[in-house]
Amino acid sequence: MTDAAVSPPETAALDISVVVPVHNESGAAVPLAREIAAAFAGRSYEMIFVDDASKDTTLAELKAAMADLPRLRVLAHAANAGQSRAVRTGVLAARAPVVVTLDGDGQNPPADAPRLADALIAAPADVALVGGRRAKRQDSNAKRQASLWANRIRRRLLGDDADDTGCGLKAFRRDVFLRLPYFDHIHRYLPALMIREGYRNQYLDVDHRHRETGQSKYTNWGRLRASVSDLLGVMWLKTRARQPGAISEF
Numbered sequence: 001m002t003d004a005a006v007s008p009p010e011t012a013a014l015d016i017s018v019v020v021p022v023h024n025e026s027g028a029a030v031p032l033a034r035e036i037a038a039a040f041a042g043r044s045y046e047m048i049f050v051d052d053a054s055k056d057t058t059l060a061e062l063k064a065a066m067a068d069l070p071r072l073r074v075l076a077h078a079a080n081a082g083q084s085r086a087v088r089t090g091v092l093a094a095r096a097p098v099v100v101t102l103d104g105d106g107q108n109p110p111a112d113a114p115r116l117a118d119a120l121i122a123a124p125a126d127v128a129l130v131g132g133r134r135a136k137r138q139d140s141n142a143k144r145q146a147s148l149w150a151n152r153i154r155r156r157l158l159g160d161d162a163d164d165t166g167c168g169l170k171a172f173r174r175d176v177f178l179r180l181p182y183f184d185h186i187h188r189y190l191p192a193l194m195i196r197e198g199y200r201n202q203y204l205d206v207d208h209r210h211r212e213t214g215q216s217k218y219t220n221w222g223r224l225r226a227s228v229s230d231l232l233g234v235m236w237l238k239t240r241a242r243q244p245g246a247i248s249e250f
Contacts, residue, residue, distance in 0.1 A: 116132060
C-alpha cells in the first residue's frame with residue numbers, strides 16, 4: 001500500500017482523529033477502542049487503529065468491533081513496519097486537522113486524550129504539539145531509569161523541551177506532522193522536529209497504568225541501539241534547518 005492509498009476519504013471533516021498503532025495486542029485493542037469511544041462521546045472525532053501485521057487475532061478482533069463502534073476505522077499493514085510507520089499511516093488517512101495518538105498497549109488512559117486535544121485546539125497557531133508527560137509511570141524501575149537518562153541525553157544534544165518523549169499520548173497538528181522528515185522511530189523525536197520546523201510545544205501531566213495483556217515490543221538495549229543513530233540523524237537535521245521568517249503573498 002502506498003501513501004496515496006491511505007489518503008483521507010472525501011467525506012465531511014472532523015475535529016479530531018485518534019490514531020492508535022497496534023501489533024500483537026489481542027485482548028487489549030478492542031477494550032482500548034471502547035475506552036476511546038467513551039472518552040470522546042459527543043465529540044466530532046474518528047479513531048483509526050493501524051494493525052502493523054500482527055501475528056495474533058488483533059486484526060480480526062478490531063474488524064469484528066467495527067459493527068458496534070461506528071467511529072472505528074481499521075487499517076492493516078501487509079508487512080511489519082514499526083510503530084512510527086503505523087502512526088504515519090494513520091495520520092495520512094486521518095480526516096481531522098488535530099491528531100491524537102495513544103499506544104496500543106492500553107497504558108495511556110484515553111480519558112486524558114480529550115484534554116490534550118482541547119489544549120491544542122485552544123493554543124496559538126504556533127503551538128504544533130501538546131505532549132503527555134507520565135506523572136506516575138507504571139513501569140519497572142529499570143525501564144524508568146533508562147528513560148530518565150535517555151531523556152536527559154536527548155535534551156542535552158537536541159535542545160528540545162520534552163521530559164518524556166516516550167509517552168505515546170500526544171496531540172499534534174496533522175499538516176505540521178506531514179511536513180516533518182519521516183524516519184523510523186520518529187515518534188520519539190517529534191518535539192525536537194516541531195521546534196526545527198519553527199513551532200512550539202506544550203506539555204500536560206497524564207496518567208499511566210500497568211500493561212494488562214501482552215508484552216512490550218521494546219527492550220532497553222534495543223532502544224539504545226536505535227537511539228544512537230537516530231540522535232546523530234536528528235542532530236544533523238537541526239544543522240540543516242533554515243527559517244524564512246514571516247511569509248508574505250502578493
